[in-house]
Amino acid sequence: MDFGLLLQQTINALTIGAIYALIALGYTMVYGIIELINFAHGDVFMTGSFVTMWLLTTLGFQGTIKDPLTLAGVLALAFLVAMTVMGAVGVIIERFAYRPLRNAPRLAPLITAIGVSFILQNIVQSIWGPSPVSVPQIIDVQASFRVGGTPIRFLSIFIIVLAIALMVALQLFVGRTRLGRAMRSTAIDREAAQLMGVDINTTIALTFFIGSALAGAAGVVQGLYLGNTVFTAGFQAGLKAFTAAVLGGIGNTTGAALGGFVIGFIEVGSTYLGYTRWSEAVVFTILILVLVFRPTGLLGQQLAERA
Amino acid sequence: MRLLKLGAVATTAALVFTACSSSPTPAPSGGGGGGGGSVQEVKIGVDLPLSGGELPNGGPTLNGVKLAVQQISVPGYHVTVEAEDDAVNGVHDPTQGSKNISTLVNDPAVFAVVGPFNSNVAQAEIPVSNAAGLIQCSPANTNPGLTKGADGAALRKTNPTKIAYVRVATTDDIQGQAGADIAYNVVGAKTAYVVDDTETYGKGLADVFDSSFKALGGTIVAHDGAGKNVTDYTSLLTAAAAKNPQYVYFGGVTSTGGGLLRKQMVAQGMGNIPFGGGDGISDGSAATASSFLNLAGPQGDLNTYSTVAAIHDIPNPDAFKAAYKAAFSTDPGSYSASAYACTQIFLDALKAVGSNREAVRAFVTTTAHKYDTVLGSISFDANGDTSQHIISYYKFDPTTKDWAFFKQKDFGTAG
Structure with a gap:
């Protein structure tokens, strides 16, 4: 077995897995707090990639930025803008599409979510058209360092490190802060939390903001990595990320992250073995097997005590 | 008459x-x-x-x-x-x-x-x-x-x-032969990597390229199928790069991934490997939004060939x-x-x-x-079917950022 190739494919799997994991977190957080499968979440990610494309082209960047300081500044700006805009979009979606239906039968917000998904797709399509568009790749896609003769791209390392940093920050926020505690208590028992003085509406809006901001970050990363986006990108990625969330145990943020990486490895692994055409079939077969033998996912639902 | x-x-x-x-x-x-x-x-x-x-x-x-x-x-x-x-x-x-x-x-x-x-x-x-x-x-x-x-x-x-x-x-039984003719005789490649988009046109074209390139004496290092939902070719290209192909052929159209594949080749250090495709990627200059040359990007479209199944x-x-x-x-x-x-x-x-x-x-x-x-x-x-069996050959011209015709070949009564 060629060690160098294995190493490169491992990095590829971690990179694509990091993107899935970032999106999966939003699915799992929303499900955890209001038990809604937010089908519009994949399209929030897609819109984030278009916002990035718009920002970079408006600023006049066409390709690689050579100067490290400028690059760091533009990257920070891109993440700030995409995460803030998409976070705000998430809050708006929650306020107008889901909050009025919070006490309705579960099927109603699910259908609304599908509707919101189409609305986002159609808005993006009407602004930027139905065809794939180029996203300026401001990080040099070829720049790499060598590990035992195998080139490893800085871009991949950047994406993996960034995704892990965001996930750790999320864990700390949910686990160690007052707002995080409010989120957890709302997830466990909404009424009891309210009685204890937690502002339910603000807490749920905050959950949507964070989840959507992470999807916005994934949108930036996708643009940098693939150099291209299209208005249907949210459906594919959303489906994979949703699968990742279920695989890891929906409602469980660590599980969602793990699920994202597992799907990255399954996809790259089937390519590695020469079965690219089968990668989606393999992903969903594994999902079915996991659900049959471990209905709560790999790490189990964190909210098991509620059921 | x-x-x-x-x-x-x-x-x-x-x-x-x-x-x-x-x-x-x-x-x-x-x-x-x-x-x-x-x-x-x-x-x-x-x-x-x-x-x-x-x-x-x-x-x-x-x-x-x-x-x-x-x-x-x-x-x-x-x-x-x-x-x-x-x-x-x-x-x-x-x-x-x-x-x-x-x-x-x-x-x-x-x-x-x-x-x-x-x-x-x-x-x-x-x-x-x-x-x-x-x-x-x-x-x-x-x-x-x-x-x-x-x-x-x-x-x-x-x-x-x-x-x-x-x-x-x-x-395409003639267009695929022409693609192989470019790879083997014009570029001089002896090994090729083939990707198709699994559709009627793309897979058909890629299969003919595959067999014609072998018939000319070349070797196909791998032939993968990646449908239009595939946006990340990284892992495919990582595997292909390890096999050192001298040519990459794409069977498909721009909207099923042609431009994206060419762009991502650059990231894998494969930007200098000549790339070819059929009429499905011959869809206008780099200035045309969403055309192959536009999506392939400034580095991705060097050394790129296409054919058109017409005189x-x-x-x-x-x-x-x-x-x-x-x-x-x-x-x-x-x-x-x-x-x-x-x-x-x-x-x-x-x-x-x-x-x-x-x-x-x-x-x-x-x-x-x-x-x-x-x-x-x-x-x-x-x-x-038409009696005219002529294929036109095009190469990317970095000056005009457009396809430049360089040759047409009559495959006569073949096929």
């Missing part, structure tokens, strides 16, 4: 005196149609992808039809163009194509149809036009299975003896180009002349036998008929 001289003369004359851009005037009455000056309204139907990312394919092709209708008048008839769009969300769609052809079949004024552009759309349309007996001429379809062998027969099983689909583009050096290129430019203010697309030729053939038939659908169909598909078109002399064989 070996050569339809009349049509040829009219065409050449029309080409020399560039088209007037005003609305088409009714044909002068009292011509061959006889009768006291009544002009019959007839339509040529068109089905092409006319929106989104495939507009660069469909638009210039539709213009070819419009130009022919503007330039060539048929006494006793006023011909208009009825265009349908088969792109859904920017991608050609077989279901939409079959709806469109039904719409055209149900319009009694339509006597012939130019289109479609994509092979999988043709697959959905041929059974409908065959059952209705409405003649279709595709300027661009190249999949062999549409006409040849058991696959072709299956598509026209309603009226097996009545061919209702002809094409002026030659087939480039048409008998009278300057006149055609000038007429086209006068009418539409741009240069013709790869298949504009082909669409013009389809329309010429239909107008010849209209002139000879009138607008009855069955008469037109029978006239066009008569194998003994030769048509002197803008592409040169063409006849159709018993399957409806």
